[in-house]
Amino acid sequence: TQLLEQSPQFLSIQEGENLTVYCNSSSVFSSLQWYRQEPGEGPVLLVTVVTGGEVKKLKRLTFQFGDARKDSSLHITAAQPGDTGLYLCAGPNTGGFKTIFGAGTRLFVKA
Amino acid sequence: GAVVSQHPSWVICKSGTSVKIECRSLDFQATTMFWYRQFPKQSLMLMATSNEGSKATYEQGVEKDKFLINHASLTLSTLTVTSAHPEDSSFYICSATRSRLASSYEQYFGPGTRLTVT
Numbered sequence: 001t002q003l004l005e006q007s008p009q010f011l012s013i014q015e016g017e018n019l020t021v022y023c024n025s026s027s028v029f030s031s032l033q034w035y036r037q038e039p040g041e042g043p044v045l046l047v048t049v050v051t052g053g054e055v056k057k058l059k060r061l062t063f064q065f066g067d068a069r070k071d072s073s074l075h076i077t078a079a080q081p082g083d084t085g086l087y088l089c090a091g092p093n094t095g096g097f098k099t100i101f102g103a104g105t106r107l108f109v110k111a
Numbered sequence: 112g113a114v115v116s117q118h119p120s121w122v123i124c125k126s127g128t129s130v131k132i133e134c135r136s137l138d139f140q141a142t143t144m145f146w147y148r149q150f151p152k153q154s155l156m157l158m159a160t161s162n163e164g165s166k167a168t169y170e171q172g173v174e175k176d177k178f179l180i181n182h183a184s185l186t187l188s189t190l191t192v193t194s195a196h197p198e199d200s201s202f203y204i205c206s207a208t209r210s211r212l213a214s215s216y217e218q219y220f221g222p223g224t225r226l227t228v229t
Contacts, residue, residue, distance in 0.1 A: 033217060033218075041222050041223060042115075042117075042204045042223045043155070043204075044220070045217050045218070088155070090218075098145070101154050102154065103153070104153075104154045
C-alpha cells in the first residue's frame with residue numbers, strides 16, 4: 001500500500017520565521033503535488049513536481065522532489081499569517097487512477 | 112483557469128432526508144471527478160471516482176446505495192446522500208480533472224459543502 005507521511009503534523013511559529021514541511025514515502029511516485037487548504041474551503045494546488053531532484057519556487061515557498069522520487073519538502077521563508085493553513089502532499093497511486101493524500105501539516109503563523 | 116464549483120456551500124437537513132450536492136467544472140470538461148469526505152482536522156478521504164457516462168467506482172467501506180453519484184455530463188457530477196444520519200455530517204469536497212489518469216493531470220478542487228444532519 002502506498003502511503004505518504006507528512007511531518008510535522010502541526011506547527012505554530014512566529015511571523016518571519018522559516019519552516020520546512022516533509023512528505024515521505026517508501027514508494028516511488030511519478031509526481032507529487034502540494035496543496036494548501038484553508039478552513040471551510042477546498043484545497044488549492046500550489047505546485048506539481050515531476051522530476052527527481054527538481055526544485056520549484058513560488059515566491060517565498062520552495063518545493064523539492066527527492067532524487068529517488070520518494071519524498072518531497074516544502075520550505076517557507078519568512079512565514080506570514082497568510083500562510084496559515086493545512087498543507088497537503090499528494091501523489092498518484094500505482095496505475096494512476098486515484099490520488100493518495102498525506103495526513104497534512106497544519107501551520108499556524110502568529111503575527 | 113480551472114474552476115470547480117459546488118452547490119450548496121452548506122446545508123442542514125433532518126435525519127432521514129436526502130441531500131443532493133452538485134459539483135461543476137466551470138471552464139473545462141472534466142472526464143473524471145472525485146468525491147472526498149473530510150472530518151475536522153483530518154485529511155481528505157476518497158469516497159468514489161466518477162467518470163462521465165459510466166458508473167462510479169466506490170472505495171472500500173463506502174456504501175454505494177447511500178451515497179449515490181451521477182456524472183451525467185462532462186461538467187456536472189452530483190452526490191446524493193440518502194437517508195442522512197447525524198454521522199453523515201461532514202465536509203464533502205469534489206475535484207475534477209481533464210484526464211482519466213491521476214498521473215497525468217492535476218486535480219482542481221471545489222470549495223466544499225458542509226453537511227449537518229440534525
